[in-house]
Amino acid sequence: MLLIDHYAYSNKLSTVHPGEKFIFFVATVTICLALNSLATSLAVILLTGAAVILLARVPWQVYLKLMLLPASFLVVGVLTVAVTFTRNEGEFIWAVQLGSFTAGVTPGGLEFAGKMFLRSLGAVSCLYFLALTTPVTQMVGVLRWLRIPSLVIELMVLIYRFIFILLETAGHIYTAQSSRLGYRNVRTGFHSFSQLVLSLFVKSYRQSQTVYDALLARCYDGRLNFVEAKYRWSWVNIALIIAADGALTACWLIAGGV
């Protein structure tokens, strides 16, 4: 989570117009989900991977680690799809007999599972592209441009900021506790952790009061109004996006929709 946030600000695409990145995300994820073909999904994964590693310059080890996370979940999920239970005789690649049932993998089931796996991973990789290249502060601008209600955006801005304050405070409390042996064994660990949660709650509550005072001190009137940083649309980038997503669709058409 924090790793993604770190790269969102430091990657080489962070200064690109957030709208462009968002359009690329929407177009690619739509193609990936709508076409539902093995080849397209694989191409999407490779395309976004290349964009993140080669263009945004996120280290490939980091990207691989991040991709493994959803992939491991997907493998478990997809396994249940790949395995078919039936009473009937069927064309199985591999099967076990469980009483009157047969549990096994059929070619159809395998193809379906594979498609689902790659399609999901493709969609996730698109989301990773957006998350790794676009800081939340830029996303706010995009959401505003999409006419998302300002209440939602303001909540998002505040929650995002406070996540970090909360994490930092929790970190401080944890350090203070462990420096006095608060986590020396499971028993004290549970006790210390409950204390941590409690004092985190109390501190957050008091902090929210001071933040509110500080906002009032700068003429807060119930609305958070922001100045948006200006970004330039780049026609080269737009052309690149059209070319890349066009190529994905074209490949699919040529391959005959496999």
Add this chain to the structure above:
Amino acid sequence: MVTPVIETRELTYTYPDGTRALRGINIKLTAGQKIAVLGSNGAGKSTLFLHLNGILRPQGGKVLFRGSEIRYHQRDLLALRKNVGIVFQDPESQLFSASVLQDVTFGPINLGLPQNEALTAAKEAMRQTGITNLESRPTHFLSYGQKKRVSIAGVLAMEPAVIIFDEPTACLDPGMALKTMALLDELSRQGKAIIMSTHDVDRAYDWADYVYLLQDGGVIGEGEPQHVFLRQDWLDRCDLKCPIVVETYLELTASGLLPVNMPVPRNKQELFQNIRNASPASAPLLKTVRHG
């Protein structure tokens, strides 16, 4: 007489839990004045500051801005908060946005300035505080000192006439503390009235034109620093020590090394000058040292 920019008369305030934070406080300050407020923790400094900006409403007494009483309706409050800025002690409680630029422009936008004017004001405030290079950095990547400067910029951008600094040098490294004090001096030269709360008597003595000593929600002593810091009884009540310059001066006059009728030096440099002038051997000695 010059009308004070801001003034309180017999301000009293009790928190809902029964703590009597203020018991009849009278303070005033004029444009360009540098005021230090000293007092132990819980003496009522922060509560007083929240009144000067209209965040808290006094239960007794009143706050006057440029001679007219604050009525606590929306228009008065807006004018007061535009003109009196508070830099809170903990920058974490002031920075609410993840983007430095957005946080600094927050105040000017609330004042109703159009985007480009708000941006200009923010850019100028960021230049003065030396954080222009942090513009596109997210708030949570900044160091404590950087966060502090962003919070100062956020207040400066509103171009207030009075700026309140709640312990501006607390937790800062000496270099950053010096820079912050230099900024305070610069702001005072621009004609802004500055209030600073601090526990550092030496810093307060050097810097302030006027000092208020707070204890248990009341002003127990006030005046020019060279007057206030000679009152050992006041200092004792506030648990404050004597500034080193004053202490040295008292020691030297008591032991006859400095003439008794000499005025109290305002700072370290004045004290050293006095010592050099008073010691008859110093001039030839300095010469020999230089020639040798």
